[in-house]
Structure formats: C-alpha cells, structure tokens
Amino acid sequence: MVDQQPDIKRLADGDEQEWGNVQAEFAGRLLRYISKRVQDHQVREDILQETFLGALRGIHSFNPTYSFEQYLFGICRNRTIDFLRRRTVRGLGGEEEDSVPALERLAVDEATPSQVFGVNDLGARGRDLLGRVLKAWVAETFAAEEWQRIKVVELLLAAEERNLHVAKELDIQDESAVAGIKFRALKRLATLAAAEDQTGKLRDEIVQAISGTHVGIDMAGVWTQSRASCPSRYWWARLAKGRCEPGMADYLEFHRDRIDCPLCQANYEDLKGASENLEPMVARLQASTIVFLRGKGGQG
Numbered sequence: 001m002v003d004q005q006p007d008i009k010r011l012a013d014g015d016e017q018e019w020g021n022v023q024a025e026f027a028g029r030l031l032r033y034i035s036k037r038v039q040d041h042q043v044r045e046d047i048l049q050e051t052f053l054g055a056l057r058g059i060h061s062f063n064p065t066y067s068f069e070q071y072l073f074g075i076c077r078n079r080t081i082d083f084l085r086r087r088t089v090r091g092l093g094g095e096e097e098d099s100v101p102a103l104e105r106l107a108v109d110e111a112t113p114s115q116v117f118g119v120n121d122l123g124a125r126g127r128d129l130l131g132r133v134l135k136a137w138v139a140e141t142f143a144a145e146e147w148q149r150i151k152v153v154e155l156l157l158a159a160e161e162r163n164l165h166v167a168k169e170l171d172i173q174d175e176s177a178v179a180g181i182k183f184r185a186l187k188r189l190a191t192l193a194a195a196e197d198q199t200g201k202l203r204d205e206i207v208q209a210i211s212g213t214h215v216g217i218d219m220a221g222v223w224t225q226s227r228a229s230c231p232s233r234y235w236w237a238r239l240a241k242g243r244c245e246p247g248m249a250d251y252l253e254f255h256r257d258r259i260d261c262p263l264c265q266a267n268y269e270d271l272k273g274a275s276e277n278l279e280p281m282v283a284r285l286q287a288s289t290i291v292f293l294r295g296k297g298g299q300g
C-alpha cells in the first residue's frame, strides 16, 4: 500500500533530474490542496513554487519516519497558512470574512507537529513507534477486508467520537458492540507494540488506555500525523477510475469525506482531473529549481 519514494539522497545532492521528477509527480496534488484554500491562480503557483524551494532548503533534515509526500504537504500547508495570515493582516475589509475561516479550518483540520509533539509523555521516539504500530494494524485490517472494524476504530481513535455516537453513525445495534471492537483493537495494538518495542513502555500505555484510566497517549494526534489509515495513491487512482471493490470504495469515501482527510482529498481530486494540462506550470517550477540549484552551486 506504500507509494514509491523518491531517492532522498539524490535530492539532497541537488540532483536536478530527481527534483524534476518529484515536481512532475507532486505538483498536481499540491495544487489541489492549495486551490481549496486560495482562489488566485497566480498566488497558487507562487505558493507551489515556495513549497518546492522550502523542500530544497530543508531536504538535509528530512525525517525518514515520514513519507516524502507528508514532508511536501507539511511545507505546503505552512506556506498556505503564511499567505492567508498575511492577507488577513493586510486586508482590513471584506477579505477577512473569507480568509479567517480558511485559517481556522486549517488549524482544526490537521494536527500540526506542535500539537502532536509535547502534549504527552511518550516522547518523539514513542510517537514514531505508535505511528508504525497503527499503520501495521491498519494494514492487516485492510488485508482482512474488515471495513466496518477500521471505520469503528478510526472514528473512536482518530476522530475521538464516543461509543454511542459511533454505533448510531455506523448503524451498529448497540454501543457495547462498539466497545467490544475497540477493546479487541487495542489489545491487538498492544501486542503489535510489544513486538516493536523492547522496553514495553508503549504496550503499557496502550494497556492503560484499554482500562480507560490513563490518557497520556495522544492516539488521535499520532494517527493523523503518521497518516496511519491514508490509503496509497494507487487506491485513489482505482477509485477515480471506478475500479474498486465496493467494500474498499466505501472505505475510501469514508476516509475522504467523513474523516475529511485533506491530503487524500488532494490526491483524489488530482487523479480525477489528471487530464488537465499541468505541464507548462511544472516546466516553470522545474526551471526555478534549476536556477536555485545552480545558484547555490555557484556560491560554493
């Protein structure tokens, strides 16, 4: 389910061709993301260009725990927020009505690193570990095609809904059935955690979460941050072409619309509109990157 990763070493070495590939690959989905929040076409392209320049500058500190796509979207999100913020400060008139909600929406939509990091006692390593454990659980649940189970758990752990609400929303006869699914999922997560983590700390945290006595673990934040349940681009492409089994298609729509995942929305819309000609814009992006790379080389 994992998308192919670009060669980070080549990117860090300033390989023009690899950066060109990355721009051709990611420009469309990033543009979709920006377009939802920014109306002006020229500004959209500026933000996209700043995103890639930011990626170039930061590539040496790339954290391999996250995917390259997450890295790019993180920068893109910050650049978009910067723009909306500047516009809010500048525009004293009607513009605020439009840009303030957009900013607020960004703030609540997506857990930012500062929200995720430092709110619990698990530590950065523990959060990476939990992210891997959640991904492993999601992968085996996908493989078993247990769509209802993953929806229940995602609503409880990532969206932080209550048992009763989840039962009603998913048409499950009573909330004790939901509690049972949650209990079994957490037990399985504890087992997976024990296999990953020799210290046993994460397993203990999860066990405490089962008993409901301890909330030191930021499950929802880590779930979002690690994109634990984000289906790969391959699946979004299948959905866009109508070539998905009903169970998987239903889950994809749930994740995109109910969980309201902005990165997956951007991916899907990019694939839906794949016939649009982005080549001239990608060429401009590639040209600006080459200027940056050669300029940097020239300065030593």
Ligand SMILES: [Zn+2]
Residues within 6 Å of the ligand: 227, 229, 230, 231, 255, 261, 262, 263, 264, 265
């Ligand atoms: Zn997603």
